[in-house]
Amino acid sequence: MTAKVVTITSGKGGVGKTTATANIAVALAAAGERVVCLDGDIGLRNLDVVMGLENRIVYDLVDVVEGRARLRQAMIKDKRLPELYLIPAAQTRDKASVSPSDMIKVCNDLRPEFDWVLIDSPAGIERGFRNVVAPADLVLIVTNPDVSAVRDADRIVGLIEAEEKGPGQLILNRVKIEMVKRGDMLSTEDVLDVLAIPLIGIIPEDENILVSSNRGAPAAMDDKSRAGQAFRNIARRLKGEEVPFMSLEDNKGFLQKLAARLAPRPNRSGG
Amino acid sequence: MSNFFERLLGRGPREASAHTAKERLQLVLIHDRTDLPPAVMDILKDEIIEAISKHVDIDRAGVEINLTQTRRENRLVANIPLLDAPGGGRKRRR
Amino acid sequence: MSDLIAIKGIKEGLLVSVSDAGGWGDTSQVLLARIDQTADFFKGAKLALAVGGRAINAADLGRLRDALSDRGVSLWAVLSDSPLTTNAAQALGLNVALPATTPQTRSVPEKEVDPEEARDEAVLVRHTLRSGRSVRHAGHVIVIGDVNPGAEVVAGGDIVVWGRLRGVAQAGASGDENAVVCALDLSPTQLRIADRIATSPARKGDPKPEMARIKNGQITAERWSPKGKAE
Numbered sequence: 001m002t003a004k005v006v007t008i009t010s011g012k013g014g015v016g017k018t019t020a021t022a023n024i025a026v027a028l029a030a031a032g033e034r035v036v037c038l039d040g041d042i043g044l045r046n047l048d049v050v051m052g053l054e055n056r057i058v059y060d061l062v063d064v065v066e067g068r069a070r071l072r073q074a075m076i077k078d079k080r081l082p083e084l085y086l087i088p089a090a091q092t093r094d095k096a097s098v099s100p101s102d103m104i105k106v107c108n109d110l111r112p113e114f115d116w117v118l119i120d121s122p123a124g125i126e127r128g129f130r131n132v133v134a135p136a137d138l139v140l141i142v143t144n145p146d147v148s149a150v151r152d153a154d155r156i157v158g159l160i161e162a163e164e165k166g167p168g169q170l171i172l173n174r175v176k177i178e179m180v181k182r183g184d185m186l187s188t189e190d191v192l193d194v195l196a197i198p199l200i201g202i203i204p205e206d207e208n209i210l211v212s213s214n215r216g217a218p219a220a221m222d223d224k225s226r227a228g229q230a231f232r233n234i235a236r237r238l239k240g241e242e243v244p245f246m247s248l249e250d251n252k253g254f255l256q257k258l259a260a261r262l263a264p265r266p267n268r269s270g271g
Numbered sequence: 272m273s274n275f276f277e278r279l280l281g282r283g284p285r286e287a288s289a290h291t292a293k294e295r296l297q298l299v300l301i302h303d304r305t306d307l308p309p310a311v312m313d314i315l316k317d318e319i320i321e322a323i324s325k326h327v328d329i330d331r332a333g334v335e336i337n338l339t340q341t342r343r344e345n346r347l348v349a350n351i352p353l354l355d356a357p358g359g360g361r362k363r364r365r
Numbered sequence: 366m367s368d369l370i371a372i373k374g375i376k377e378g379l380l381v382s383v384s385d386a387g388g389w390g391d392t393s394q395v396l397l398a399r400i401d402q403t404a405d406f407f408k409g410a411k412l413a414l415a416v417g418g419r420a421i422n423a424a425d426l427g428r429l430r431d432a433l434s435d436r437g438v439s440l441w442a443v444l445s446d447s448p449l450t451t452n453a454a455q456a457l458g459l460n461v462a463l464p465a466t467t468p469q470t471r472s473v474p475e476k477e478v479d480p481e482e483a484r485d486e487a488v489l490v491r492h493t494l495r496s497g498r499s500v501r502h503a504g505h506v507i508v509i510g511d512v513n514p515g516a517e518v519v520a521g522g523d524i525v526v527w528g529r530l531r532g533v534a535q536a537g538a539s540g541d542e543n544a545v546v547c548a549l550d551l552s553p554t555q556l557r558i559a560d561r562i563a564t565s566p567a568r569k570g571d572p573k574p575e576m577a578r579i580k581n582g583q584i585t586a587e588r589w590s591p592k593g594k595a596e
Binding site: 096099100101102125127130134147150151152154155157158159161162163164194196 | 423424427430431432434435437439453456457458493495496497498511513514515531
């Protein structure tokens, strides 16, 4: 079975791409899928740290691209889950060390052995971004409910639509439902109004995310974390399951409006 | 699965995660600054043990190789227990 | 073969001009081969590509950009008389004009056009303009779709948005105070007509179609009604 290559990007930095990549990877692997993650942020690696694998690095993606290591040598196996691997980014090089066709080649080499290849994107829209979009079958766009994050996400949607990789699917991260109710935070509807792309996940603000990052154990492993649960739902939707969105509050009206908005979308977005 | 953390790290649930974060961070930064990937340390340790063993008997199990940092100065510190040569006298070179 | 391609040094890097002749597939191959011949010369270069009247779509431009990127060349601008090519380049985030060396940054295309004539021409954009997109035209601009925050429309004439205008709109950009801006939802972050400027007040209630124009020296927006709006 040949893998689906999913790139997780955002435009704006700091909105939760790396956290999303790590957690979705863990959730998929916990469900029995064979997963490999690539850290596309050459020069500023952090997927390894978020996954707690930072002390296992020997070789990295640039070593593979430049022929100093084979793909298997650079892959770090996460011992906590059956089939979860990471290929870390180089820390002392920069984005120019890798080209779009390098990334396409690496992903093609990985496809036969895995179900999912998840690529963490750097911030921005320059070469690093194009490197990670080049091999993608699906692009997930992470944004926060704030004006500048949404504007950057909109730019990204425009760029990937132009490259015929669109429209992408949205992960709305760091939602604080109380602030939305007070009118101090953009609602999911507000964001979807502007971006107009299918929604694949809403992640509530959750302190457990920071705690998990401190420990190097992504929150998707933790039953008690609501954000972890939301990431597990994204994994299920990626696999084609229809999963209703978690109630972030008790107000039925919110959910019904959301369901109505999502109803016409094709099944694959998870509904 | 909620015991995952505890089993994984061998720590009680009370261990403040910020403490863990700080420890991990110190180690990660030394590796970043010196461009010495963490897992390469194991390879390095084996090679140091082999090199030193050629000249003197050492207690391999007791060997410690660590990265330390004082302000921004990084050091590789090797702590190698030596064994007494059997029958005294200089060890012959192999 | 070599007269298909001309290479010139400019302030911003290299300017490569390709002729109009031949299919794009062949021409791009020739270009890449030429770069491969003197790879060291091109490595690390910033390249502006002039394609004349060629119509090239976004997918082809994107592929060329990636192929250039593989060779260490970064494509930052595509200059063309073809609206298809210009639109495609913009959609990919590329520049469509050279800074300051071209006399005006107000309108595209570059070909000589009588300003009066251009003023009556309209450009029709049939999709939503996302953040980062910019449509500039000496005449009127009509958008069927939204203009998102972070996008801008600059027109010498009128602007009509059959959708939500939430970005920046400048009508009458060459000084025409009679220009108007219409939208089904008029909520721009900034609106200009000639040299006047305004921002939207907070919306009350559902959006209704409105037209903005200069009245008594100021920009005012009025609800559209079929009667009484005939000029």
